[in-house]
Amino acid sequence: MKKSPSRPKLKLRYKTISRDQIDQVRPLWEALNRYHTKRSIHFSKFFETFTFEQRLKKYKSRSVTVRIDLALVSGSGGKGAKERAVGVCLSSYDGRKEGRLDTIYVEPRFRGLGIGSAMMKRALKWFDASGVKGRSVSVLFGNEDVFPFYSRFGFYPMRYTMLTKGKVTNRPAKNKR
Ligand SMILES: CC(C)(COP(=O)(O)OP(=O)(O)OC[C@H]1O[C@@H](n2cnc3c(N)ncnc32)[C@H](O)[C@@H]1OP(=O)(O)O)[C@@H](O)C(=O)NCCC(=O)NCCS
Numbered sequence: 484m485k486k487s488p489s490r491p492k493l494k495l496r497y498k499t500i501s502r503d504q505i506d507q508v509r510p511l512w513e514a515l516n517r518y519h520t521k522r523s524i525h526f527s528k529f530f531e532t533f534t535f536e537q538r539l540k541k542y543k544s545r546s547v548t549v550r551i552d553l554a555l556v557s558g559s560g561g562k563g564a565k566e567r568a569v570g571v572c573l574s575s576y577d578g579r580k581e582g583r584l585d586t587i588y589v590e591p592r593f594r595g596l597g598i599g600s601a602m603m604k605r606a607l608k609w610f611d612a613s614g615v616k617g618r619s620v621s622v623l624f625g626n627e628d629v630f631p632f633y634s635r636f637g638f639y640p641m642r643y644t645m646l647t648k649g650k651v652t653n654r655p656a657k658n659k660r
Contacts, residue, residue: 492558494566495598497605500551505542508551509535511571515588524625525648541585542573548613549575552605554589554598569593572602574609582615603636 500507512535520530542549554570570593573586584606589598610618620638622629630640 494557498553508571511588522625547575547577550609552602570598574606576615580615581617582610584620
């Protein structure tokens with residue numbers, strides 16, 4: 484961690500919670516979703532209507548192994564003396580040991596203190612310990628400012644994913660031959 488987050492009276496600790504406790508993540512996940520809504524160049528409407536419940540589907544699925552890390556502060560950095568979560572990192576890997584960093588978010592006033600880096604290190608260490616082979620993270624088109632943060636951990640952009648806007652169906656069109 485480059486800068487000490489332990490400013491006077493600010494107590495910071497990290498905690499890994501279980502899948503059953505994922506509701507603790509909701510406020511931070513929703514803040515990230517609002518951030519994506521503002522940042523997205525073409526898909527703000529998608530994020531506007533994307534819900535935590537929809538996101539939870541993956542995290543409730545037994546086909547992926549998940550890890551949920553929280554950064555908690557107490558003291559003058561929190562509301563009163565009560566400890567509260569100011570950062571979250573969700574990571575997962577599938578049966579082929581493909582690892583994904585699904586979500587990372589730190590509340591604006593706690594950024595630049597090394598919290599994001601500390602959570603990244605915890606997730607990457609977990610991948611190593613779990614024998615995860617591939618690692619990836621998707622970055623929103625419009626949020627490229629975050630690239631330098633990820634490149635510190637060896638992640639670089641490889642390709643753009645292009646999606647159609649509006650209602651999309653996977654069903655093949657009726658045969659009009
Ligand atoms: C990305 C994020 C989690 C990093 O958390 P953090 O606690 O601020 O990270 P750290 O303090 O460990 O590292 C901060 C470094 O990353 C850089 N960085 C991180 N996000 C950045 C951004 N959006 N633009 C520019 N620089 C950024 C900072 O400039 C800083 O570099 P410095 O130390 O040279 O000043 C946090 O900025 C955040 O929540 N951003 C908004 C949500 C987001 O974009 N999440 C990623 C979704 S793919």
